[in-house]
């Protein structure tokens with residue numbers, strides 16, 4: 001198990017010798033500890049990256065593409081081992097963790113294909129006086145701050161396009177799940193990524209780490225996935241150096257079920273949209289809007305499905321929902337449920353933390369929720385489904401869009417025209433139409449409004465890590 005920081009291809013302890021304990025959220029026990037990087041280590045990582053980037057950017061796109069392709073197969077060759085690490089430190093069920101590794105690896109296969117297709121443009125100026133040549137060189141050193149909910153995939157979603165485009169990176173993985181990050185980095189090195197192109201520095205003190213990394217004059221870009229609250233703070237800090245940013249921030253997804261929806265399909269989709277990866281995703285359905293004719297049956301069927309979820313240690317057979325990441329998560333979920341119930345919501349199933357070691361909460365369905373209840377304003381990040389009944393379509397759409405977030409929305413109806421029209425009215429970067437999952441490395445992932453800036457995946461993803469240079473040329 002790798003437990004040191006990675007700078008310039010060397011595994012070293014942090015410059016002050018501190019350690020970060022890594023907990024098993026299924027028991028609350030310490031699994032191990034990893035070296036804690038300091039601001040000086042963050043500076044060293046950017047330094048090394050800036051040197052490594054020069055040679056890496058000069059390689060042929062095909063050469064980089066082949067390294068990315070090798071990263072894809074190497075990660076898949078270690079799927080079981082990585083999945084065990086993910087379940088150990090994050091807690092998600094082993095089957096979900098295996099799925100995450102496949103998802104994580106796919107970012108490399110997809111971006112290996114995009115690496116050789118970073119296209120520029122040449123045109124004749126309207127005056128005819130010159131040519132306009134547009135090219136897309138790599139942006140430079142990218143500082144990455146990644147979340148704990150997908151310990152592998154949220155790293156590879158950023159790293160694959162960044163290095164494919166010819167950049168080098170300094171990564172701050174989350175202190176909750178550093179083991180996966182370190183092992184992924186080691187495997188990427190084994191696959192042929194040159195020393196210094198990927199540097200990984202866990203830390204106990206994110207603020208000073210980030211300041212040091214972004215104050216370094218070689219840093220050109222920050223790519224962050226996490227909460228909108230933290231994203232705002234990082235954006236302010238990036239403003240001081242006018243750094244390019246890519247931000248994947250919070251969500252508050254509406255899940256709309258029209259009367260004419262296929263009930264079984266809607267419940268199945270709702271379970272995916274809510275419970276995927278232990279309900280700790282930013283794409284998670286956060287507010288269920290059910291039309292009056294289907295609302296009682298939908299609420300009952302959803303409650304039945306949620307009450308059948310087996311909650312427990314992600315390594316145990318049949319478990320489909322693991323622990324939450326820490327005690328603070330349990331407290332925050334409990335506060336939101338308490339406020340909703342206080343405002344008149346009915347508990348259809350669940351409603352309490354589970355009394356056992358580790359950090360577990362019952363899969364919960366709340367009926368009769370008011371559209372203005374606090375639980376509809378906050379990202380729950382846990383296994384709780386509040387159901388709001390609606391009659392008026394326009395009013396429902398107003399409520400669905402009445403949030404500063406705009407990441408994902410879900411719509412269930414058998415009337416495709418109505419479904420597409422509703423999807424078009426959603427103020428969200430992604431819409432699942434009769435589908436409970438939207439994530440795909442081949443699709444542009446990202447949010448409108450305060451859910452983020454930029455897109456990851458698809459063809460857009462690699463251009464986020466490129467500059468645009470225009471040359472006015474005469475010949």
Ligand code: SIN
Nearest residue numbers: 149280281282283439
């Ligand atoms: C996230 O929760 O941050 C990402 C979810 C996904 O990629 O599906």
